[in-house]
Amino acid sequence: MNTNNSSHSVTFEKTRKKFGTLVALDKLSLQIPRGSVYGFIGPNGAGKTTAMRILVGISKPTSGSIKVLDADDVTDVRHLIGYLPEEKGLYKRMRVVDYIVYFGRLNGMRKRDAVAKAKALLSEFQLTDWEKEKCQALSKGMGQKVQLMATLVHDPILMVLDEPFSGLDPVNVEVVRSIILDKVKENSTVILSTHIMEQAESLCDAVVLINKGKAVLEGPIDEIRKGDVVSVDHDGDISVFDGLQGVVSVKQVGRAATLQVDPEYDVHTLLKTIFERTRVTQFNSNSASLHEIFIREVGGSEVVSQTTPDA
Amino acid sequence: MLDRLYSVWLIAQRDWFEATTTKMFWLSALLMPVVTFALAIFGMVAATIASTSVSVGSYYVIDHSDGLAQEIRNEILRSDLTNFMFVLADRDPRSDDEEILRDVHEATQTSTIPVLVGSFVEHLQHPQRDFTTTSGDSLAKRFSVWWSNNKDRIIELAPNVSFAQYEEILTPNLSEQELISLLKDEEILGYFIIPETFVSSSENAKFVTEKILKQDLANWYERFATRVIQNKKFAESNISRETAMWLLQRASFRTSRAIASSRDSRTDSTAGTASSAGEETTKEVTAWEAAGEFAPIVYQYILWFLVFIGATVLMTNTVEEKSTKLVEVLLSDLDPVELMDGKLLGSALTLLTVVGLWIFLISLPVMMGSGAVIAFLPQAEEFLESGVLNSIFNPLHVINFVIFFVLGFSFYGYSLSALGSVCSNIREAQMMATPINLIAIVPLILMFPIALDKTGPLATIMSYIPPFTPFVMMNVVAEIDWLNYVIIFTWMSACTLGVRWLAKQVYTKGILLENKPAGIKGLVRLVGGSS
Incomplete structure (x- = not known):
């Protein structure tokens, strides 16, 4: 089923999307490795959904290009992609199994195969008892699982999931996580967007942090988290840290200061200098969490609110 | 492509x-023919009931003339007797x-109806008179009783x-006040006032009623009054009624349609020999056939x-699928x-x-066999055999x-x-959608003017305006020549x-818009691709 030979499932090349005067995506360039879980993170209206829509062929870039599964035109490989949008709707009067089969057939499956796969998925998601019920009878969580099944039914090798965990209870979050990990084991690529940094951190191999349509940070999680955060409780004020080498940023609340340290710089040398400048009562050194990185990169920026297709 | x-096809099928x-589909799909059938049956049954059980309406006549009311009464009696005699003459005794x-009945076979009627009228008008006892007088006397x-x-x-419908109140000398009171109580349908000079002028003649739209009694009585006055005038002019009626007879043309002649008759006709040889070339148009001419309007x-x-x-x-975001999933699998196309199909x-x-439902009675339908509803016979x-x-x-359903539905869809x-x-x-709906009402308004002149300028112009074309073409198809038809079809x-194409431009961009105010300018921008 896997037809692409490149090591990258998706390549954005200076991809730009404008809606009127608003630049929703600004020359995004990135490569998404095959067989990985890749996260799109960023504040609301950053351009994540626009990027995803371009990726699945719903929207066309204004300029630049995108290559998906080695195809220059996404529509050629649509049947290899599974897309789960952020807001999830169902045909309320359709039976659950028919709904899943319908999307399988739209992706080129024969009816018999689609029915068999739909039933297997329903069993896997523990919804076999609901197979013949109408979608309107499902709870929100169940509805999302059915949506996910419709995304998976044709065995896509590239899955694009926009906020797949929103609205799910912890049990179902685990179900979806395990599905994603299973797909990756099969060498499929999963691209997801999420607001929950802990999830991105624990699930994604790599992420791109998008803000105001631009890629602010991009790379493997380990690379992004490289660099320490030093917490220092001391008797002095923030000026103590002026001109310190290796410090990227400093925040101080009361007597507690948080220092973002350049990954290339030695933390021990830094601490020695701080001890020389002030009386330290407590200190702690950790790797930066994705959440902290997100706040650091986006925190001061204005959250964009827009009325264009990008959510 | 496949x-x-x-x-x-999958979208359409779903x-x-x-x-x-x-349930709503079946309810609305079945409602129309069921209601149509119910109304048709109700109409036929109601007509039958109305014809068999008409309630008798009473009326009164105030006569200021020299006995005209009595003469009218006699004329009505004569008409009733004639009617009855014809029924008896045509009916086999049981x-x-x-x-x-x-x-x-036997007498009607040996004597003429006017003579019998004349004799019966005499006996009925003068029941006490002692007629000479001929066998005819004896029969007339027995019959009058x-x-x-x-x-x-x-x-x-x-x-x-x-008297199956109307009955005159013969109580003498009722005043107008009393009659008005009877009118208010709906005891009578109305009353007539015959003026003194009714023969020379009906200017002051009146029919007083509370139901001014129900004119059948007035028309019926007027017919007999007219005949009485005409008879008087004919007599004064020494003209018999028969002569007068012959003189006054109107010319009339019965609407008929041509029947396609056979090849033989055409050959004969060309040869100038006995062209039709007794073969009918025209057929009179029945009321049902005339009604059938309105079929295109029904189709329209x-x-x-x-x-x-x-x-x-x-x-x-479309709005629903857009608002539930289903369309986003669909568009990841399909082109807009x-x-x-799928949704339209x-x-x-x-x-x-x-x-x-x-x-199917309308043809069901025909498929059941017209005999069965007629057995169930005898009134349907004329309809089924009319060819409508x-x-x-x-x-x-x-x-x-x-x-034109395919073209019209695609256009508006x-x-x-x-x-x-x-x-x-x-x-x-x-x-x-309001402007589109307003435009679409135009052919509905012009449906009848176009039907009356299917080849006129209005029909011709309207048939070339795409939003109107499908509807106008339903109306005029029987009258339009094939070349014109092909041109209009191609144009449409x-x-x-x-x-x-335009819809695709709007749809492709519009379906992903969120909260964007829709407007004509916005649509133009979408088609222009500036968004």
Whole structure:
């Protein structure tokens, strides 16, 4: 089923999307490795959904290009992609199994195969008892699982999931996580967007942090988290840290200061200098969490609110 | 290409299945023919009941003339007797008939009806007079007694006699105040005032009633009054009534239609020999056949109804799928135009299913066999044998209906789908669709003027304006020449493809818009691709 030979499932090349005067995506360039879980993170209206829509062929870039599964035109490989949008709707009067089969057939499956796969998925998601019920009878969580099944039914090798965990209870979050990990084991690529940094951190191999349509940070999680955060409780004020080498940023609340340290710089040398400048009562050194990185990169920026297709 | 068609078919199939498996679909699909049937049966039954059990309305006559009211009464009696005699003459006597009826029937076979009527009128008007005792007088005397005492039996045999419907109150000298009081109490339908100079002028003659729109009594009485006055005037001029009626006879042409002649008769005709050889070349048009001429209008109305119901449902579905984000999932698997085509096809199939059901239900009585229908509802015989069904199911109308349904529904379906795609909710979509709906009402308003002049300038111009073409063509198809038909069909097809292209531009961009205010400028910008 896997037809692409490149090591990258998706390549954005200076991809730009404008809606009127608003630049929703600004020359995004990135490569998404095959067989990985890749996260799109960023504040609301950053351009994540626009990027995803371009990726699945719903929207066309204004300029630049995108290559998906080695195809220059996404529509050629649509049947290899599974897309789960952020807001999830169902045909309320359709039976659950028919709904899943319908999307399988739209992706080129024969009816018999689609029915068999739909039933297997329903069993896997523990919804076999609901197979013949109408979608309107499902709870929100169940509805999302059915949506996910419709995304998976044709065995896509590239899955694009926009906020797949929103609205799910912890049990179902685990179900979806395990599905994603299973797909990756099969060498499929999963691209997801999420607001929950802990999830991105624990699930994604790599992420791109998008803000105001631009890629602010991009790379493997380990690379992004490289660099320490030093917490220092001391008797002095923030000026103590002026001109310190290796410090990227400093925040101080009361007597507690948080220092973002350049990954290339030695933390021990830094601490020695701080001890020389002030009386330290407590200190702690950790790797930066994705959440902290997100706040650091986006925190001061204005959250964009827009009325264009990008959510 | 096949993959695309398959996707379109899957979308259409799903939409069709979902639409046709709801109770509401079956209710609305069956409602129309059931209501039509119910109304038809009700109408026929009501007409039968009305003809057999008419309540008798009373009236009074104030006569200021020299006995004209009595003469009118005599004329009514004469008319009733004549009517009754004709019924008896045409009817075979039965064993349970009264003896007098058998005798009168026998008399009608040996004597003329006017003579018998004259004799009976004499006896009825002067029951006490001592007539010479001929056998005819004896019969007239017996009959006059029977006539006076067997009103119900007379009505049973001859339902058209006047006293089945109207009865004159003969109480003498009722004042107008009393009559008005009777009118208010609905005891009488009305009263007539015959002026003194009624023969020379009917200027002061009056019919007083509370039900001014119910003129049947006045018309009926006026007919007999006219005949009495005419008879007086004919007598004064020494002209017999028969002569006068012959002089006054109006010329009339009965509407007929030509029957296609056979090849032989055409050959004969060319040769100038006995061309028709007794073969009928024309056939008189019945009222049902004339009604059948309105079949295109019925088709036009049904087409309009289906196109707008269907296109509006399509628009609503588009808005719904957009608001639930289902469309986003679909568009990751399909091109927007495939989605649009599929949804349009699904709706068209749903509407054609409705039409198929209607045709099936309407044809059911015919398929059951007209004999069975007539046995159940004798009043339907005239309808079934009139050929009006042939007019309704004329292949020309049916094929034309399918062609222009496809074009018309596509034209309006694509337009309203595109509008729906740029709207965030149903209300907004309905507002946007208002101009289109207003345009679409025009052919409905002009339906009858066009039907009356199918080749006139109005019909010709309207048939070339795409939003009106499908509906106008339903109306004028029987009159239009084939070259014109092909030109209009080609033009409409091109315009429909143009609308599809425009709709695609709007739909592709509009379907992903969120909260963007929809407006004409916005639409133009979308088509122009500036968004």
